[in-house]
Amino acid sequence: AQSVAQPEDQVNVAEGNPLTVKCTYSVSGNPYLFWYVQYPNRGLQFLLKYITGDNLVKGSYGFEAEFNKSQTSFHLKKPSALVSDSALYFCAVRGRDDKIIFGKGTRLHILP
Amino acid sequence: DAGVIQSPRHEVTEMGQEVTLRCKPISGHNSLFWYRQTMMRGLELLIYFNNNVPIDDSGMPEDRFSAKMPNASFSTLKIQPSEPRDSAVYFCASRPEVLGEQYFGPGTRLTVT
Numbered sequence: 001a002q003s004v005a006q007p008e009d010q011v012n013v014a015e016g017n018p019l020t021v022k023c024t025y026s027v028s029g030n031p032y033l034f035w036y037v038q039y040p041n042r043g044l045q046f047l048l049k050y051i052t053g054d055n056l057v058k059g060s061y062g063f064e065a066e067f068n069k070s071q072t073s074f075h076l077k078k079p080s081a082l083v084s085d086s087a088l089y090f091c092a093v094r095g096r097d098d099k100i101i102f103g104k105g106t107r108l109h110i111l112p
Numbered sequence: 113d114a115g116v117i118q119s120p121r122h123e124v125t126e127m128g129q130e131v132t133l134r135c136k137p138i139s140g141h142n143s144l145f146w147y148r149q150t151m152m153r154g155l156e157l158l159i160y161f162n163n164n165v166p167i168d169d170s171g172m173p174e175d176r177f178s179a180k181m182p183n184a185s186f187s188t189l190k191i192q193p194s195e196p197r198d199s200a201v202y203f204c205a206s207r208p209e210v211l212g213e214q215y216f217g218p219g220t221r222l223t224v225t
Contacts, residue, residue: 032211043116043203043216044155051211090155098210099168100145104154 002027002095006103013081014111021076021106023091032094033074035065037087038105044090050074061085081110116217118204124223130192133220136185137206145214146179146189147203155203161187194224 003026013019025031032051036044048059055067065076074091091103117136125131137144145160159169164181172179176195181187191198201221205214 034213036214036216041219043205043218044214045216046213049213094211098162100157100160100214102155102157 002093002099002101004091004093004101004103006089006091006106008106009104010107010109012109012111015083016080019078019081019085019108019110021089021091021108023074023076023103024072025074025091025093026072027093027095029096031067031072031074033065033067034092034094035059035063035074035076036090036092036102037061038090039087047076047089083110083112086110116204116206116215118202118217118220120220121218122221122223124225125194126225127195128193129224130190131194131198131222131224133189133202133204133222135187135189135204135217137187137204138208138215139185141206141208141215143207143210144181144187145205145207146187147205148200149203149219150200158189191222194222196224198222199224 005024034049035047037047038044047063048057050057050067058064063078067074086109088105088107090105094100119134143162146158149155158171159179161181179189201219203216203219205216207214
């Protein structure tokens with residue numbers, strides 16, 4: 001069965017420090033992986049995706065994610081956090097049957 | 113492009129009433145998705161369409177929920193009769209291609225009293 005796990009409900013990071021939001025997945029066939037961000041009272045916004053190719057994917061707002069097939073992970077990272085990065089982050093996976101599963105979300109708090 | 117358009121943005125209704133949520137996807141996008149978001153259950157996929165055809169409605173909670181896509185530029189999600197437990201934010205999203213990312217609308221906040 002397809003699944004996505006975001007093990008942390010909340011992550012707190014001081015401004016200027018690197019941040020990591022974790023995501024692991026389980027899927028049949030090749031994984032297609034996505035990260036989205038949701039600001040208060042808004043719809044989800046696409047950040048980045050992994051389809052194939054380079055394991056390190058760069059996206060919007062300075063975010064990047066590393067695909068690790070052996071660990072079935074797709075962690076979201078940023079070298080230096082901004083207060084404006086505070087939001088709810090979702091990892092999603094698309095499997096062979098085009099079914100798209102979202103994780104439960106991780107709330108990121110950047111402390112000034 | 114104006115992005116995905118949803119209406120109404122807010123809906124307050126009484127239990128037992130019919131509710132219709134509307135979505136206009138981005139022009140040229142082939143797939144359309146309906147989601148529901150609550151604090152308790154997070155983001156749930158209700159149904160999605162490819163080329164106006166429903167592909168997977170396994171997430172639709174029960175027969176009170178129905179969705180249609182009569183053409184490529186319009187979709188509705190109907191709840192009849194509505195119940196307080198249907199209170200949530202309902203999102204519509206469209207996608208340009210099978211491996212593409214989804215573009216979400218601003219959502220409709222539904223409150224059933």
